[in-house]
Amino acid sequence: MYAIDDALETPLGDPSALPRTLLGRAEVARRLNQWELVNRDLEAAEASLDRLPRVAQTNPFLYQRRAEARMRLGQWSGAVDDALEAEAEFNLIGDKIRRTLAAADAALALYGDGQFEEASEKMVQVFRQKGQPTSNSPDDIPLLQVTE
Amino acid sequence: MIFFKFMHGTHAQMLIVCWEVPMDMRRAIYFWRRFRFTVYFFPLIPIVQELSRRDAELHLAFAADQWWRLHDQARAALQWESGCIRLEAYTEDAASRALALEFREDVTIPTSQGTVADSAYKAWRTNPFTAKSMGLPEDSPYVTQKPGQAYFYYKVGADGRERRDAESVAAVTRAAQAAAAARDSPELRLSGLRFRDPAWVARERPAWPPQLREALIAFDKQVPPVPLVMPPKGGPLSKGELEFELPEQKGLYRKPASVAEVRSGEQKQK
Numbered sequence: 001m002y003a004i005d006d007a008l009e010t011p012l013g014d015p016s017a018l019p020r021t022l023l024g025r026a027e028v029a030r031r032l033n034q035w036e037l038v039n040r041d042l043e044a045a046e047a048s049l050d051r052l053p054r055v056a057q058t059n060p061f062l063y064q065r066r067a068e069a070r071m072r073l074g075q076w077s078g079a080v081d082d083a084l085e086a087e088a089e090f091n092l093i094g095d096k097i098r099r100t101l102a103a104a105d106a107a108l109a110l111y112g113d114g115q116f117e118e119a120s121e122k123m124v125q126v127f128r129q130k131g132q133p134t135s136n137s138p139d140d141i142p143l144l145q146v147t148e
Numbered sequence: 149m150i151f152f153k154f155m156h157g158t159h160a161q162m163l164i165v166c167w168e169v170p171m172d173m174r175r176a177i178y179f180w181r182r183f184r185f186t187v188y189f190f191p192l193i194p195i196v197q198e199l200s201r202r203d204a205e206l207h208l209a210f211a212a213d214q215w216w217r218l219h220d221q222a223r224a225a226l227q228w229e230s231g232c233i234r235l236e237a238y239t240e241d242a243a244s245r246a247l248a249l250e251f252r253e254d255v256t257i258p259t260s261q262g263t264v265a266d267s268a269y270k271a272w273r274t275n276p277f278t279a280k281s282m283g284l285p286e287d288s289p290y291v292t293q294k295p296g297q298a299y300f301y302y303k304v305g306a307d308g309r310e311r312r313d314a315e316s317v318a319a320v321t322r323a324a325q326a327a328a329a330a331r332d333s334p335e336l337r338l339s340g341l342r343f344r345d346p347a348w349v350a351r352e353r354p355a356w357p358p359q360l361r362e363a364l365i366a367f368d369k370q371v372p373p374v375p376l377v378m379p380p381k382g383g384p385l386s387k388g389e390l391e392f393e394l395p396e397q398k399g400l401y402r403k404p405a406s407v408a409e410v411r412s413g414e415q416k417q418k
Contacts, residue, residue, distance in 0.1 A: 068355065071355040071357075072354055072355060076357065097192075097195050097196060097199055098195065100199055100203075101195070101198065101199055101202060104202045104203070104206055105355075107206060107209075108209070108355060108356060108357060108360070109357075111209075111213070111357045111359055111360050112357030112358070112359065112360075113357075114359070116213070116217060116359075119213070120210065120213055120214075120394060121394065123206050123209065123210045123213075123392075124210075124392055124393065124394055126202075126203060126206055127203065127206070127207070127210075127389065127392045128392075130199060130200075130203045
């Protein structure tokens, strides 16, 4: 499994091949409960996102998975950042259900980080939002032109 | 002959339309029946279920937190009751969904439109004697599988163990059946009582932070379990789902006890 690391360092024609491969390997490691490897691969995937065109640089699933791994590893402050990032990106692409799931992750991570008041506010936010995500329809995508 | 003699081009077009439109409608109905669950609804249900479960468990976490930091027993008990109700509803929904999956032949089998020929074909097709008469073994998929469910499996080695795609309809059905079986056993059933067991929480919810586990232990010590009364279906939401806003004055919150303090307090109580 670790022998792939050197091979991935070679320049590839497709700039998205590297992050895609890392995401795939992280998914394998996730199913094997190897959370250090998940965290490491997703950190490398995030670092390689800079090579992609700007439109392809968002991947909320990356941050959601890494928040999950960091919560298992006890890296709570990193998990808070990732869960909040995933929530914001899911919100941007209009996925209300996964946005709320990411908010639930963020509540637990904030609690683990010792930010109890923020954690309980996040829980209340989930309770308030849970009735709203009735669909994942593309019609519900918010205004995508608001980027800058 | 007379008919064709007086027939105009537009009449021919009308005839074509009369033939084509119903055919198109039949095709549309066929594809709708076949794909409506598999393409759109089916992938959405698991994450909605997950949202339901996560929300219910957050109510439990919120209850433990409110007790641990605010020492508001009424509020904590209210939230705990709501979490238990939501978890119970989630479990019931999963079990009823298992039954629905079991009997969704009308969705997956386009031929079962209720005609005599179709039902006769199905009876012939699922009869084990048919397979025997054709020289197939009894455990042949031709016999054991329902037609039209797109369920493939292969066997590995001599043990004959089945390996199937985890996302196939049959695999999902079997998992849902397992969930329905777990519903009836109090040891396996997901409920608020499970969250009073620290070992279970540590094992089954590894992403939950240790502070929350301590809060759950403290809650379990102080707030005894109450038998759950499920509200009638279609009724209003439980009280804890409506009243969850945090108090305005943040000074009300006490500094949360550290893990060491909680443990020393337990030793003193002993």
